[in-house]
Amino acid sequence: MNAPHMPRLIQPWAQNPKVQKVIHPILVGLVLVVLWQGLVTGLNLPPYLVPSPILMMQTLFTDGAVLGMALWVTLKITLLAFGVATVLGVLISFVFVQSKSIEAALFPYAVLLQVTPIVAIAPLIIIWVKDPTLSMVICASLVALFPIISNTTLGLRSVEPDLQSYFKLNRANRWQVLWRLRIPSALPYFFGGMRISSGLSLIGAVVAEFVAGTGGTGAGLAYQILQAGFQLNIPRMFAALLLISLTGVFLFLFMSWLSHKALGGWHASEVVSD
Amino acid sequence: MTYAPAPAVEVLSANKTYNNGTQALLPVDLSIEEGQFVTLLGPSGCGKSTLLKMVAGLLEPTDGRLLLWRKPVQQLAESGKRMSFVFQSPTLMPWATVERNVRLPLELAGVEKSMAADKVKEVLALVGLSKFAKALPRALSGGMQMRVSIARGLVTDPDLLLMDEPFGALDEITRHRLDAELLELWQKKKLTVIFVTHSIHEAVFLSNRVVMMAARPGRIVEEFAIPEAYPRTAEFMVTTAFSQHAKKLQDSLMRASEGQEAHFS
Numbered sequence: 001m002n003a004p005h006m007p008r009l010i011q012p013w014a015q016n017p018k019v020q021k022v023i024h025p026i027l028v029g030l031v032l033v034v035l036w037q038g039l040v041t042g043l044n045l046p047p048y049l050v051p052s053p054i055l056m057m058q059t060l061f062t063d064g065a066v067l068g069m070a071l072w073v074t075l076k077i078t079l080l081a082f083g084v085a086t087v088l089g090v091l092i093s094f095v096f097v098q099s100k101s102i103e104a105a106l107f108p109y110a111v112l113l114q115v116t117p118i119v120a121i122a123p124l125i126i127i128w129v130k131d132p133t134l135s136m137v138i139c140a141s142l143v144a145l146f147p148i149i150s151n152t153t154l155g156l157r158s159v160e161p162d163l164q165s166y167f168k169l170n171r172a173n174r175w176q177v178l179w180r181l182r183i184p185s186a187l188p189y190f191f192g193g194m195r196i197s198s199g200l201s202l203i204g205a206v207v208a209e210f211v212a213g214t215g216g217t218g219a220g221l222a223y224q225i226l227q228a229g230f231q232l233n234i235p236r237m238f239a240a241l242l243l244i245s246l247t248g249v250f251l252f253l254f255m256s257w258l259s260h261k262a263l264g265g266w267h268a269s270e271v272v273s274d
Numbered sequence: 275m276t277y278a279p280a281p282a283v284e285v286l287s288a289n290k291t292y293n294n295g296t297q298a299l300l301p302v303d304l305s306i307e308e309g310q311f312v313t314l315l316g317p318s319g320c321g322k323s324t325l326l327k328m329v330a331g332l333l334e335p336t337d338g339r340l341l342l343w344r345k346p347v348q349q350l351a352e353s354g355k356r357m358s359f360v361f362q363s364p365t366l367m368p369w370a371t372v373e374r375n376v377r378l379p380l381e382l383a384g385v386e387k388s389m390a391a392d393k394v395k396e397v398l399a400l401v402g403l404s405k406f407a408k409a410l411p412r413a414l415s416g417g418m419q420m421r422v423s424i425a426r427g428l429v430t431d432p433d434l435l436l437m438d439e440p441f442g443a444l445d446e447i448t449r450h451r452l453d454a455e456l457l458e459l460w461q462k463k464k465l466t467v468i469f470v471t472h473s474i475h476e477a478v479f480l481s482n483r484v485v486m487m488a489a490r491p492g493r494i495v496e497e498f499a500i501p502e503a504y505p506r507t508a509e510f511m512v513t514t515a516f517s518q519h520a521k522k523l524q525d526s527l528m529r530a531s532e533g534q535e536a537h538f539s
Binding site: 160162163165166167168169170171172176180181184187263266267 | 331361368381383410412
C-alpha cells in the first residue's frame with residue numbers, strides 16, 4: 001500500500017462526518033493503547049510503576065467482583081447527587097428569577113458555594129452527617145449544584161424580548177408565561193448545565209469518598225484507589241481509574257443524547273448541518 | 275346631526291419621555307378611521323415604533339391618552355374589538371410547530387380546541403402555508419416565517435392590525451409579494467392597519483394615508499393622502515401617479531431627516 005494511492009482506498013462511508021466522529025477518536029485511542037503496550041514491553045517497565053493495558057484488563061476481570069461493587073457504590077452516590085443537584089438547582093433558579101433583588105441578594109452565596117473547595121468542607125459535612133452515603137451525596141451535590149443554578153437562571157431570563165411582549169399583548173398570565181415561554185426558552189441552557197453537572201457529580205463523589213475514606217461494603221472506586229495505592233497494587237489502581245473515566249464518559253454521552261432528544265430539531269446547538 | 279364613523283384609533287397629545295430625559299416622542303395627535311391603511315414613515319429614531327407600541331399598550335405614554343374605539347387599550351375587549359401586533363422579526367417560538375405558533379393567541383385566550391384548530395387551518399390556507407403546518411420555524415425561509423407571524427396575527431380575527439416594519443429584513447422580491455398579499459387581506463377582512471416602515475415605495479404602494487415623522491425629538495411633521503384606487507398591483511408601481519407620490523414623500527423625508535424643520539415648535 002503506497003501513499004499516493006491512499007485517497008482511492010477511502011470509501012465514501014468513511015467520509016461521512018457521523019462515522020468520522022466515532023472512528024477518529026477510536027483510532028486515536030487504539031494508537032495510544034498500542035504505544036503504551038509497546039513502551040511497557042519494550043522498556044520492560046515493572047507493573048508496580050506502569051501496568052500494561054493487557055494487565056489492566058486482566059485485573060479488571062480478576063478483581064471484577066470487588067471493583068464492580070465499588071463501581072456500583074460510586075455510581076449510586078454520583079447519580080443521587082446529580083439528581084439532588086438538578087432538582088435543587090432548578091428550584092433555586094425559579095426563586096432567583098422571581099425578582100432581580102432576590103437574585104442579587106442570594107447569588108453571591110451560590111458563588112461562595114462554588115468557589116469554596118469541596119475538600120475543605122467535606123470533613124465538616126462528614127462529621128455533621130452520620131450516615132456516610134448521605135454525607136457523600138451532600139458533598140457531591142454541592143459540587144454539581146452551581147452549573148445548574150447559573151445556567152437555568154440564565155436560561156429562564158433569556159427570553160426573546162419581542163416574544164415576551166407578544167405574550168404580554170395577549171394578556172398571558174404569569175403561569176402561561178412561565179410554562180409556555182420561560183421554561184422552553186431555558187431548556188437549552190438547562191441541558192448545558194446538566195451536561196457539566198453530570199461530570200461534576202462524579203468528581204464530587206470521588207473526592208467525597210477520598211475524604212470519607214469509608215471501607216467495607218460501602219467502599220467506592222476512590223477507596224479502591226486509596227487501598228491499591230497503600231498496597232502498591234498499581235494494576236488495580238489503573239483498573240479503578242479506568243472505571244471512573246468510563247463512568248464519566250458514559251454520563252456525558254447519556255446527557256448529550258438526552259439533550260439531543262429534548263431539543264433535537266429546534267435549537268441551533270442540536271441541529272446537524274450537513 | 276350628521277353621523278361620523280367612529281375613529282378606530284385616537285392619539286390625544288400622547289408623548290413619551292424616558293426616565294433618563296430622552297424625548298422619544300413630542301405630543302402627538304392622530305385620529306385613524308376604521309378601515310384606513312395608515313403608514314408611519316420616517317428616519318430611524320423618529321419614534322414611529324414608540325408610537326405604534328403606545329397604541330398597542332406595550333408602552334405607557336408619559337402624558338396624554340390613547341383610545342381604541344373610544345376605549346383605553348386595556349378595555350378594548352369590552353368594545354368587542356380585537357387588536358393584533360406583528361413584530362419586525364417573526365418572533366415565533368422555535369420549539370413549536372407552525373400550527374402551534376399560530377394557535378398560541380387562541381390558547382392564551384382560552385378558545386376551545388376544535389374551534390381553534392379550524393381557525394388555524396383557515397388562516398394557514400390564507401397565507402398559503404397549509405402544507406407546512408407541522409414544520410418547525412427553522413425549516414422555513416425568512417419570508418415564510420413572516421407569513422406565519424402574519425397568520426398568527428390574523429387568527430384572532432383582529433379589527434386593528436399593528437405592524438412594526440414587518441418586512442424590513444426580507445429581500446425585495448419577497449417584500450413586494452408580501453406587501454401585495456397584505457393588501458389583499460386588508461381588503462378582504464376590512465382591517466384597520468397601522469404600518470411602520472422606512473421604505474417610501476412600500477408606503478406609497480400600501481397606504482391611503484402616510485404620516486411623516488422626524489427624529490430628535492420624535493414628532494409628526496407632515497401628512498399625505500395617497501388617494502389611488504385599490505386593488506393596487508405591481509403595475510401601480512410604474513405609474514406616474516406612483517412616482518409623483520414617491521417624490522413628494524422623498525422630499526418630505528429629506529426635510530425630516532435634516533432635523534431642522536419649520537414644524538418644530
